[in-house]
Amino acid sequence: MSATLERIPWWRDRRVVPWIVQAVVGLALLLVITLLVGNLVRNLTAAGLLLSWRWLGQPASFDVAESLIPFDASMPYWRALLVGLVNSLRVILVGLVGATLLGTAMGMASFSGNGLLRRLARVYVELIRNIPLLLQLLFWYFVVFLALPNGTAAFQLPGIVLSKSGLYLAWFAQGLSWQGPELVNGVWQAPLRLSVEFTALLTGLITYTGAFVAEVVRGGIASVPKGQWEAATSLGLHWSASMRSVVLPQALRVIVPGLNSQYISLAKNSSLAVAVGYVDLYSVSETTLNQTGRALEVFLLLLGSYLIIDLLISAVMNGVNQLVQIRER
């Protein structure tokens, strides 16, 4: 009896099978990777494009429409890529704040007592989520923002002017004097001007991500037991007070991890800037590739930059997550 038990065929032996599986998979992966990398090295060597970073120091010889740090065409490629990165970070940061505000408002609106407001929030989410972001960005840029009037016909609010040439905001100018936008010779001027490309990209990203954030917020609020709300109400708290002091603090535990992935996808989606002519990291990289042919290096730089941005967002959100956890006794 024991003799038959010991005679397990090797293909069913649990001590052997895992190793065989791993060996086969490992061999297959090794083969594929060797083939791919081998070809890559051979072909790049033949083309004279094998990994080298010396070209980063050569003058870029292209101009960038808008930049937060000084840049001109005689500056090296690394500087151009840095300009792109800073531009990307700018739109990501402002977008994060905007999407959070809009999404929270819409997520809370879907719990409003007002039936119309509640349904409007649903319509917003369903409308935005089912239309491709790229299409929305092109719509905002070409249909909405490029159709805006210029000069005196521009939309004007106290401290804000929105025209075809951009968004003009009041800001501190020369020291601490508060200065609004003003029309000089038919051209708007203001201490703070956002280009129309930036504004369109930002609007598109905020409305798009806002819908996803609204869903996250809605899920978070829905996860708070109804009794919490009733208890707050029976203590005499008003709707907004119950939401602020009782429901939201508990909902945040669920909301923050969901926000993390939405923030990361906003950061990645910002690379669609190239479609509306905003010069972000991807846009600069594409120009760089066209001029230098350094596909591999440019790709590695792109990949590394977005990876670092993703990790940064995750790290910050993990910190926030620690903060909002409810410490139980």
Next chain:
Amino acid sequence: MTSIQPGPESGTNQPLRPARPAPESVQPSWAGALRQELFASRTDGLVSVLLILVILAAALGLLRWALAQAQWAVIQANTSLFAIGRYPIQQQWRLWLLVVLVAGLSGVSWGLLRAFPRADRSGEIWPFNDRLAVVLLGFLAAWLPAALALGLPLQLRWWVITALLVTMRCLAGSWGRSLPSRLVRLVPLSWPLLYLFGMVLIAGGLGIPRVPPSEWGGLLLTLLMASFAILLSFPIGVVVALGRRSSLPLLRWSSVLYIEFIRGAPLITLLFLGQNILGYMLPGGWAPDRVWRAAWVLTLFCGAYLAEAVRAGLTAVPPGQLEAARSLGLSMPLALQRVVLPQALRIALPAAVGQFISLLQDTTLLSLIGLLDLLGTARTVMANPEFLGKNAEVYLTLAVLFWCCCAALGLGSRALERRLDPTHSPV
């Protein structure tokens, strides 16, 4: 890009409202319900009136623009470009044949679905939703070709196709039960066969002239890319998800590496990789056409996100299920196939469909690498001096098209979810 997680049903969205008065015994009237919904308090009333005014103004503005100002000629003149791109005219019969086959098979499948009642749906052969769908189809067939100003021969073709769909639906609904069950079982199998046959029809081969991928375009290319990526990414997603949860370190780490690499990068940089670097990585002559390169990138991209959805499903299956299956003597592959995966995939379904919806949307990125998908075609049309500045018309049409496709996918996913719900299945 973003994975869409369908939230809980919107209908369960309970308004959180303060202190509700004790329910009265009288039935709330229509006006009373409206009052409760919109004018419960003074602030509510103010907000409602403001919102109603804004909505009315927006709707009127849109309507006036669409009927009076918009020039829809840009759509009407380019319908075939939007639909199939530069597909050669003499070969277009192949696409018509494909549409006819798809319509016929859809009708048969739809009818059979109703002919065999299950516990999760009423036994009616013509439930309300189906009658609604047929009316909608009839309306679309009557209105759409006319609105697009198609010629009479084309209009006739669409009427015939719609009639075929509805007829097959009626026939299969009425006579489906008397068909031999072996024949009925062939119907689900015929869909993958039709897909392969459709590929041959579109691309050529097997005796019919080849049409290179560079001549596919418009909606045809978009649907082709999306369906290809969705179909192939599913096995990839399942395998990688199993790999990520495997106890074998090599499998686990290679899966993690793949998933994190794909998820860390924006899709456009991966398409960039496919267009600019993949050619260097393959032996000369192996590199596929630009269209297929993009299709493979989309597939691998979707596979990584799908793997995460499936992994969530796998995590939700209690470990006791696998242990029980193993202790019954099932081998690991058999236990996964028969016990774990059916449960995990059902749980993963909403997230997976959300992923498919976002993949369908992500095909628009192909226009950024110069392919002529629906959006790419639209941009070439608008670059035509004859149609310069007709952005609003074109983008709105595209938006409506995408919205309908994505919303239909979402609806289908919810229906499938209800069907697969074990608490609803027949006893």
